[in-house]
Amino acid sequence: MDNVIEFLLDYWTENAIPNFLQMDNGASFIGDPIHPRHFSRVVRLCLHVGVEPVFIAPSKPWMNGTIEDFNGDFGRKLWDREQWTDLEYIRRDAKTFLMRHNNRQDWKYRKTDLEAIPHRKLPEDFEISVDSLPITEGRVHFIRQVKGDGTISVLNEDFDVGESLVHEYIWATIDTKQEQLQVYYREKNSEEAGLIKSYQYKIGENVKMFEDKF
Secondary structure, X not given: OHHHXXXXXXXXXXXXXXXXXXXXXXXXXHOOOOXXXXXXXXXXXXXXXXXXXXXXXXXXXXXXXXXXXXXHXXXXXXXXXXXXXXXHHHHHHHHHHHHHHHHHHHHHHOOOOXXXXXXXXXXXXXXXXXXXXXXXXXXXXXXEEOOOOOEEEOOXXXXXXXXXXXXXXXXXXXXXXXXXXXXXXXXXXXXXXXXXXXXEOOOOOOEEOOOOOO
């Protein structure tokens, strides 16, 4: 998780802070795999800078297809082809690989003036104690497949959404300001998802007001 946080801080200093950050459910991102209602340091950092984390359904890597494709390229074209001798060697070649990969991706945006799009960045002198971050007002999202008993699991806690939705995918949102868990489902042939359940979701600590300083 330290590596993930270091990467995000560096990246958001040089690149735009996104509205959403989609991740899988690995412990490096979601944190505690046992205790309920535990917000990881990564989630706390995201909320602090105004990013809404989105966690894909567990064991569904195709939901992060772009990242999985990148991991495959990294393995085939770099990791599996070299005999590594030291960490600096890996870091140097990984940077070269990333630069070439990004250059190949630039064609997707060749007609887009990215500088003209309003965006936020972290200042270069930005400092924060990531080990003592409070929970900030915001939203954390979870894509979940309804289990056989009609429940979903969000941060190690089960919530009933109804047996009629067994095996269907739903979208669950924790609103830290309202202290609610809201569950949405989109019917087939419908363009919008509808709210089907709402639960009180006590955070258990003071929630900090969001201040957009960036």
